[in-house]
Amino acid sequence: MTFQIEYWHWVVFGMLLMMAEIVVPSFTIFWFGLGAMVLAALLAVLPDLSLSIQMVAWALVSCAFALAWFKFLRPRMVDRTKAGVAxxxxxxxxxxxxxxxxxxxxxxxxxxxxxxxxxxxxxxxxxxxxxxxxxxxxxxxxxxxxxxxxx
The missing domain is CATH 2.40.50.140 (Nucleic acid-binding proteins)
Structure with missing residues (x-):
């Protein structure tokens, strides 16, 4: 009996990672959860992907999300209001x-x-x-x- 990873496994894994962000407020784990969700969508379309390709795709997509967050999106969200300043x-x-x-x-x-x-x-x-x-x-x-x- 062989174990085949289905798309819903990635959905559950992604949700768990996103929920873990509540406990670890670094806003990095979220992107790995989002990467798992993207992989779930990919696996729903291409169900015959091997586990090694799935893992590499998940790592690449997750790193791309995290890089985009820290390089492009986060710098634009700098608080310029001076709220909370003396x-x-x-x-x-x-x-x-x-x-x-x-x-x-x-x-x-x-x-x-x-x-x-x-x-x-x-x-x-x-x-x-x-x-x-x-x-x-x-x-x-x-x-x-x-x-x-x-x-």
């Missing part, structure tokens, strides 16, 4: 006034790079500012920035 790190950031303050409402300022997770913020300024003026963060008060006009 308030001192955002002091001095400059933005452009998109809505000048008029009593009783506050003004709105937009930043080219998100500051503490948002592109636009309400602000308070001691000086007179107009729409289009550049302002710089000098302090944070709750959900409002305290800014000064940039010379």
């Amino acid at each position: 308030r001192e790190a955002v002091m001095g950031e400059t933005g452009q006034v998109i809505l000048a303050p008029q009593s009783p409402r506050r003004g709105q300022v937009r930043f080219s790079t998100p500051v503490l997770g948002a592109d636009e913020w309400e602000f308070i300024c001691d000086e007179e500012v107009e729409t289009g003026d550049r302002v710089m963060i000098v302090d944070i008060s709750g959900n409002t920035l305290i800014v000064k006009k940039r010379a």
Whole structure:
């Protein structure tokens, strides 16, 4: 009696590897699980593949997924929001006034790079500012920035 690996064996193996990613949060095991799923699809189409070809194909596909993740996809997912950064790190950031303050409402300022997770913020300024003026963060008060006009 010979044991023949079926496509569903690869499906189960792939799912187990993907679930193992929950315990080992390195986001590398996931790609080997995804490689097993691709191999399951390949084996469903070509059921006569030998075990050695299956193993080589799984290793190549898994390594290709992992390489694509670390080389191309992950670098694009860099967090540029500065969310979770200490308030001192955002002091001095400059933005452009998109809505000048008029009593009783506050003004709105937009930043080219998100500051503490948002592109636009309400602000308070001691000086007179107009729409289009550049302002710089000098302090944070709750959900409002305290800014000064940039010379």
